[in-house]
Amino acid sequence: MGSIGTGLYLTVPSILLLYYLTQILGIAPALAGLAVFLPRLWDVVTDPAMGWISDRTRTPLGRRRPYLLIGAILTSLTFGFLFSAPAFPTPAMSFVYVLVIYVLSATAYTVYAVPYLSMPSEMSSDSAERSRIMSYRMTFAMLGVLAGSALAPALLEFYGGGRGGFAAMSWTIGALCAATMLLAFMGTARSPDVSAPAEDARGRGRLSDLRKDPDFLALALAYIAQLAGFGVFVGATPYYVTDVTGRSEAAISEMFLSLMGGTVLSLFAWNILANRIGKARAYLFAGLIVAAGFAIFWLTALDGHRAVTLLATLIIGIGFGGLQLLPFAMLTDVIHAARLRGRDSAGVYTGAWTAVEKGGLALGPLIVGGVLSLGGYVSGADLQGDGAVEAIRAAMTLVPAAFVLISIPIIFRCRVAAL
Numbered sequence: 151m152g153s154i155g156t157g158l159y160l161t162v163p164s165i166l167l168l169y170y171l172t173q174i175l176g177i178a179p180a181l182a183g184l185a186v187f188l189p190r191l192w193d194v195v196t197d198p199a200m201g202w203i204s205d206r207t208r209t210p211l212g213r214r215r216p217y218l219l220i221g222a223i224l225t226s227l228t229f230g231f232l233f234s235a236p237a238f239p240t241p242a243m244s245f246v247y248v249l250v251i252y253v254l255s256a257t258a259y260t261v262y263a264v265p266y267l268s269m270p271s272e273m274s275s276d277s278a279e280r281s282r283i284m285s286y287r288m289t290f291a292m293l294g295v296l297a298g299s300a301l302a303p304a305l306l307e308f309y310g311g312g313r314g315g316f317a318a319m320s321w322t323i324g325a326l327c328a329a330t331m332l333l334a335f336m337g338t339a340r341s342p343d344v345s346a347p348a349e350d351a352r353g354r355g356r357l358s359d360l361r362k363d364p365d366f367l368a369l370a371l372a373y374i375a376q377l378a379g380f381g382v383f384v385g386a387t388p389y390y391v392t393d394v395t396g397r398s399e400a401a402i403s404e405m406f407l408s409l410m411g412g413t414v415l416s417l418f419a420w421n422i423l424a425n426r427i428g429k430a431r432a433y434l435f436a437g438l439i440v441a442a443g444f445a446i447f448w449l450t451a452l453d454g455h456r457a458v459t460l461l462a463t464l465i466i467g468i469g470f471g472g473l474q475l476l477p478f479a480m481l482t483d484v485i486h487a488a489r490l491r492g493r494d495s496a497g498v499y500t501g502a503w504t505a506v507e508k509g510g511l512a513l514g515p516l517i518v519g520g521v522l523s524l525g526g527y528v529s530g531a532d533l534q535g536d537g538a539v540e541a542i543r544a545a546m547t548l549v550p551a552a553f554v555l556i557s558i559p560i561i562f563r564c565r566v567a568a569l
Contacts, residue, residue: 152334157294183519201501221262381514412467436472
């Protein structure tokens with residue numbers, strides 16, 4: 151259940167925050183991309199630190215669960231303020247407001263997500279069982295992504311759009327985040343823990359463990375590459391819908407229903423395939439499926455044909471299911487291998503992983519902002535030039551496909567990927 155909340159939180163800003171900054175607050179695309187990206191640099195520091203802290207926490211509620219309670223409340227509150235910027239006199243002041251709130255919100259999410267994502271690796275000593283646990287977790291995470299990508303644009307239109315619509319949407323989504331995250335806190339009171347936390351400092355995880363682990367480094371690099379590609383696709387979608395096809399924001403929901411529908415329906419199939427042929431080979435197939443979907447989109451993007459667009463996003467979603475599930479399953483193997491070496495490092499590894507995840511997704515809007523600027527996109531304009539349309543088309547297809555294909559050879563450098 152908590153994964154629904156994390157999926158909501160990560161998805162809605164990835165889809166709508168850049169669009170909100172440029173179209174509602176009037177901030178230039180390149181500067182707006184920085185507002186989305188810079189808070190993720192802060193996560194590079196706070197996420198591993200939060201893992202280090204949760205590894206060393208001892209309370210009657212457990213070492214992870216107290217942070218689930220605190221983080222759920224703070225994440226939902228800060229998310230509500232994120233899309234509720236006051237009417238400042240200048241775009242620069244709006245930029246500062248969003249930047250500050252997003253940094254606070256990202257910190258609150260870190261308090262929740264790092265301990266929460268550390269827990270699956272501690273629930274079983276069996277690799278296949280951990281993969282099944284992750285299949286369920288990722289299914290609910292994708293439901294959260296589906297809810298965020300489909301519900302948020304629909305709520306935006308339902309509330310009338312504009313500043314008021316974005317504000318009402320953000321408080322509604324924030325309430326949903328709080329409800330699901332708090333359910334996770336309550337529902338894990340008796341969850342198993344096979345980690346046997348070390349009582350002496352020699353057995354506890356350290357941040358230096360990460361740079362000494364080539365499996366983790368390869369896995370993280372592959373993951374940040376494919377997430378950057380997905381972030382570019384997601385960040386460019388609102389511009390494609392409104393500026394290329396001429397439809398309203400509500401049409402964004404239709405595309406993401408197709409995308410995330412393919413993802414959710416494919417997750418358990420990817421788990422079965424990984425058990426039969428290995429995680430790395432399954433990842434290769436997933437990447438090729440995503441590339442095929444982007445190729446279809448490239449050939450038909452300017453036509454904006456509804457049926458073909460939905461077919462392309464469905465294919466991309468099926469492949470994306472594997473690209474999401476398999477790295478998380480490999481991560482539990484990497485953490486378990488570290489435990490066998492005598493290191494209680496689940497929190498440290500997961501903290502670094504969440505920084506990679508959020509950094510990869512944040513790279514997407516940053517790249518989209520740069521591509522739109524190069525194409526001559528004009529913030530707030532009703533009609534864009536040919537250069538801007540071509541930039542949107544590239545951001546929807548060529549750029550994300552390149553990132554996904556780059557990640558494939560890197561994943562094979564992770565030794566546990568063959569398990």
